Amino acid sequence: MDEKAATSAAELQKTDKLGVIEQTQLLLARLMEGGQEDNDTCQALDKLTKLLNDDAASINKTKSICDVLDDICVDTVLGYLDMRQAESVRYHAILTTSAYFKAAGDKGSRALQTFFFDRVNRGTYDDYIVAFCVAAAVFPVAPEPTIEMFLSEGFLPSLDPLMRRKWKSRKVETACLDMLNAGSMHPECREAIRKYCTDWLEEVVDQDPEELSKAIHSADPDVQETPGSISMRRHSRAVQTLAAVILAKLKVGTLKLPDKPLPLRENLEWSKRHSVEGLAYATIQPTVKEEVAHNPELLKTLVIILGDAPAKSPLTYGALSIFMNLTRYQPVQSEEEKKMNQLKAYANAAGKLAAPNPLNNNEHVADRCKRVFEAGVVPVLVTHSRHGSSASLSLIISIIFSLSVTTNLRGQLAQQGAVNLLIAAWSALPDTDGQAKRTAAQALARILISTDPALVFGGTRARPQNAAIRPLVSILPPDPAAETRDLLPSFEALMALTNLASTDDDTRATIIRVAFPEIEEQLLSSNHLVSKAATELVCNLVESVEGVALYAEDTPKAANRLHILLALADAEDEATxxxxxxxxxxxxxxxxxxxxxxxxxxxxxxxxxxxxxxxxxxxxxxxxxxxxxxxxxxxxxxxxxxxxxxxxxxxxxxxxxxxxxxxxxxxxxxxxxxxxxxxx
Known part of the structure; x- marks a missing residue:
């Protein structure tokens, strides 16, 4: 460590002895001063992130440190999201920005919009670059205020003349397209971009920069082009590529994609992030899914890209989206839902039913899942699950969920860490993300049905084994958000709990304490498979003292439980x-x-x-x-x-x-x- 770096580190350590307000003020002063080494800037941003996270979590605070962050301070922090900053600095800056929005609430949203429109209204290339970079970066962490900015009257139409200027800044173009690329993830923004930007995006993609360059030189041979940010060239190849990615996003879901997929090798010759994002959208198309899945070299390349991608980055999200598209099964429909869809199809197409694409059937998806698994994706998913965003974690869960459908992959999934991943994910996700939590619990159930708990949890180590119980119990009741009741999660959870209950008395006692009222509900299910699975679970639970007490006590509840058990011994189903x-x-x-x-x-x-x-x-x-x-x-x-x-x-x-x-x-x-x- 050189003398300057050592001095900076020592000064940062001194801030730990100050109060939180003083620490915040000192860190902001250092960040506004600028001229530091990138590593020092990252350290200062990390300390500020921690203070903001602590502030957001505090319930007894008398004053928020966000009160210290005036417009100038916010401008400084957001300025570190500029594409001209080092990648490491931008990564740490987005963590700080995310923490600020969490702590500041509505005040943070207003500060973002003030910053953005002040910069855009100034109208210089430098201001455009910073404003667009910030919008692109914060869209995933603060979508609501960013969406308002996108949809504000006159903003998107104003981009047309900016992008059609004869003399261009490549960095302005790239920052603008990065912003639109992020915005096209949201349906309303995507529709607005389609309305106001499609024409000039198509011009960017179609224009040949080499031909324009030749035309300029033939008109005036003395013109000299420079490699700087201002160039006579209309659009660089990287800008054209990014515009093509945005157009692909705009077309997905509204226009039929061409039958012939994009050349996949050419996709990966693009810049890494944009090629991955483009491929993520292309793999919505069944033919592209098949081509990617049947290219082992490409799958392994995508696994390597995902493994090297920073946590919470667009590159990570794009790569995960590809694997989710490849492995995703079509949702199971009830008979009533099938009939309703048929009626809608008749009404909308005069009786002509569109046959589902056979490449999306379970057989093809199962084959793609097998190929993705063989490419070695699971250990990389395990690593990313420890530090990823909630959005990335939901994608990881969906991929593991699909892989767990294949019975002979479940043991290998457990060996490669999927069980711990799912338990940790279920615990980490907030209750508001109920669907992802249910998906994680059901994937966990499937794996535990087909594996020996002693091997999965390391023999008699009861604590990690018991950690699986609450996720499984959470899917015993039906999904309150579902329009139709799906009994498969209940059935699979009961089977997994039965497997766990075959191990030791401590596990059985925990299941009884956490879940027995819900298990009793499932005993009375009208579905004989669910009732049978619940009865098999009870058969294992009564091997423990706690299980016997449920039926042997001299209480009306115990008598009623025994009555139900005798009725089940006389059920129509032999297994029950x-x-x-x-x-x-x-x-x-x-x-x-x-x-x-x-x-x-x-x-x-x-x-x-x-x-x-x-x-x-x-x-x-x-x-x-x-x-x-x-x-x-x-x-x-x-x-x-x-x-x-x-x-x-x-x-x-x-x-x-x-x-x-x-x-x-x-x-x-x-x-x-x-x-x-x-x-x-």
């Missing part, structure tokens, strides 16, 4: 009867539960019904329950034996012994018969 029988086989080891079975109307008949099943596993459960009940000591055992005899239990057990072939079933049946044949 088996799970309920397994739970009763564990529970009737306790006399209190056996008494409850006898006290319940038809309780003994239901158990004897299991003994009469054709399925030997069910008969095994039934005779095990009977053996438990007739083996109680004292009055409870005597009453059990008496009632079972009266319900034709001897004959039923004799028939069971004759039908059974497995030694375990025959042995317990014979033991039960011996006890019943003895005199009380």
């Amino acid at each position: 009867r088996s799970a309920a029988g397994g739970a009763l086989a564990s529970l009737t080891a306790y006399e209190e539960v056996g008494r409850g079975v006898m006290n319940r109307n038809r309780g003994v008949e239901i158990v004897l019904g299991l003994c009469s099943e054709d399925n030997e596993d069910l008969r095994h459960r039934g005779v095990f329950i009977i053996h438990n009940m007739i083996s109680y000591e004292g009055e409870a055992g005597r009453l059990s034996r008496k009632e079972i005899r009266e319900k034709n239990g001897l004959e039923i057990l004799k028939t069971c012994a004759k039908k059974s072939r497995r030694s375990q079933v025959v042995e317990v049946t014979v033991q039960a018969l011996k006890v019943l044949l003895e005199e009380d």
Whole structure:
């Protein structure tokens, strides 16, 4: 470290001993002074970011440090978003800007708009560059005020004469197009850009700069071009490329994309960020999805680009968008939704139904998912999930969700860190982002259904394993925001919880404490698959002391739970009867539960019904329950034996012994018969 850098670092350390207002003032003074090394500027921005984040999080503050940031200070901070600053400085500046908007609220939005329009109204090239760079950079972190700026009367039309000037600033053009590129992500802004900017954007794309250069020289051979920001050339190749990307965004969703996709190798010859963004929009088209997915070299290149991209950057978001487009399954429609869509199609197209593109069917998507996985994307997604924005995290979750559909990829997803990624993402996302949280939980459920928890969570380390429980429980109830109820998340969550509940008593106790009321709701589901999955989960939960207590206590709730379990043992679905029988086989080891079975109307008949099943596993459960009940000591055992005899239990057990072939079933049946044949 040289002497100047060491001095700057020492001065920054001294600010830690001051109050927050004084620290803020000192940092702002250093940033306004300028002339520092980039590393020093980044450090100052980082300290200011921390102060702003702390200010936003504080609930007992008497004064906000945002009161210190007047228009000049805001101008200074936003000025570090200028494209002429070093990339590292711009990256740290956007973090500071984001923290400022979070802390300042409406005041920050007003300050942004004041800054922007003051710069635009000055009308110099320098002011245009800064204003446009700031708008492009802050669009993702402060969309509402930026959208207002875009849609303000007269602003977008004013860009036409600016971009059609004979003498041009390449940096102004690039900054302007960067701003439009960011704005075209929003539907209203995209429509306004389409209305006011399409003509000149097409001119930028179509114009050949080499031909114009030759024409100028033929008219005046003495003209000398310079490589600076002002040039006789109308538009540089980079500007044309960026204009083409914006036009592609404007066309998506409103115009049919050409059947022949863009040459992918040429796309990647563009500047990296713009080529990735262009490809992100191109991969909305099914034919492009297929071409990208079947190009292993290109997929690996995209993985490398994503791995090298800075967190929270447009490049990261663009690369993630490509992988999401490649792996995204079409939403599942209910029969009612299919009929409604058919009716709409008939109404809109005189009965001509547009057939869905076969390249979007599940078979093609599953193949693309496999190819994306093989390109090595998952470890890179895990890394980006730790430092990414909420928007990037949602894309990562969507990609993992799609990959988890393929059963034979789930174990490898777990090995590569997807489980920890999903648990952390579910915890990190705010409750307002409910859909992303549900998607993360469902992807987690799918992986945990197909993997051994002992391998995923490292054996008996209960804490990380228990961390998966709350995300799974969150999707047991139906999605309150959905128009139609989708039972698949509930079903998959129950199966994953059942797998976890097979491990140890601590996990079972946690599931009971966190989720049992909701599990009881699913026991009564009208869907037999959901009811069966909930019953199988209960069968595992009653292996713990806490699970037994739910049914053995002398309370109306416990009695009602036992009533439901007996009803499930008599359900139409065989798998449900088996799970309920397994739970009763564990529970009737306790006399209190056996008494409850006898006290319940038809309780003994239901158990004897299991003994009469054709399925030997069910008969095994039934005779095990009977053996438990007739083996109680004292009055409870005597009453059990008496009632079972009266319900034709001897004959039923004799028939069971004759039908059974497995030694375990025959042995317990014979033991039960011996006890019943003895005199009380």
